[in-house]
Amino acid sequence: MSSNQVLINAESKTIVAKSEEAKVVLYAVKSDGMYRNFEMKINKGMRFFPFWLNVTNPTYAPEILYKDINRDGIKDLIIVLTRGYGTGARDSEVHVFHKIRTNIGEVDKENLVDNPTAIILKNVKTSLSKHQAIVRIGNRKTIINIDSLHIPQEHLFSDIALGNIKHYDVINDHLVASVSAQISPTTFIGMLEITYEFKDKMYQAKKIEFKRVK
Template sequence: MKRCIPFIMAFLLIIVPNNPRAEMEGYDIVARSSKEDITLYAKQMNDLYYDFKLDFKGEVYSRPFWINVANNITYAPQIYYEDINKDKKQELIIILNQGYGTGVLQQKVYVYRYTNGLIDVLVDDPMAIIYKNVKTKLTTDKAEIKIGDNVYKVDITPLKIKPTNLFEDISFGGVIKYEVKDHQLIATISGQISPAGFVGQLVIVYEYRDKMYQAETIEFQPSPEL
């Protein structure tokens, strides 16, 4: 009988998996998809979440360098689990809010596929996409945005911006926002022409190509005031 007890204990150690949720002491739940059994944990220091842990269906992944603001539930991390590359398999998309303010929103997106574990998939930086594909001009009465063969000309006089407050050119990137809509990853980037004046936004729809997410379409949308 004495020989059986160690054998039984060893057997139990092999077949009983660790409970990942027991490792989350000292962490807050910052986002959860109960339907998909996905939970995001983080530590909080002042107004910032840091040192993230991702519990994906019982498997725990550490993301120590992720950050997200912690002082406003509106800007909590977002979890999506959808097929966004048309391979009939779901991808995990995490959107983090790293900063916000008047005319400012900075988001970061992470996309993963699952093959014997979560594998990071590169998403082309929206600012790099803009620098490579968008040309702009700005005068005291007109903004011009050229994307490939498409040229958008916008009368900015309704904004009544003083020439002394007008930027030299359109500035993109004050707002970088991501969303998943209709099974597509979309980035929206603001176009600013003065400290408080926005001419519109660029909308980038991503597609999966050459083992990464790249721009499929880039569209300019003028501000409602124009």
């Protein structure tokens, strides 16, 4: 057994998600409101992920997606975990596996996904005044008049807060991260959507868009 493998007592394991199409079953140990010590049954074998975490609230159960997101004609396994949540907050992480052929047969290799927070810090500029919120992505600028929202000045943030809600999905066969944009504890003005592409052996940002709340 390698140093990063953790054996899970068979009696304490719980099935937390499964996909018939992907032939994947996720097991975990329930402890202190979290699922821990994940174990994944895949390709008739078992993989162990002792550092994965997911809340036990069924609303935020682990998600198993099975789509061809690297455009090689073979479907990829995408696992979305929610590590925490609260009023106006959600913290998710994603794990992407590609099927590859090796001298020992077909295996599922995990690939790095660039952190959406780091992507936003490098590519998005924001500013907030008592009258307007501004989001700049490259040469594109979105200006939102916030006077009509009637937010008390003492509740307004000093700048747009990005990332209190972070979630992943697959849209049109692309991995997409959605990150919230918030100007007060209760006021969201939109979402930043990062569309990923598989490039240089990892998932990197292909496009960043700001979508306003309607």
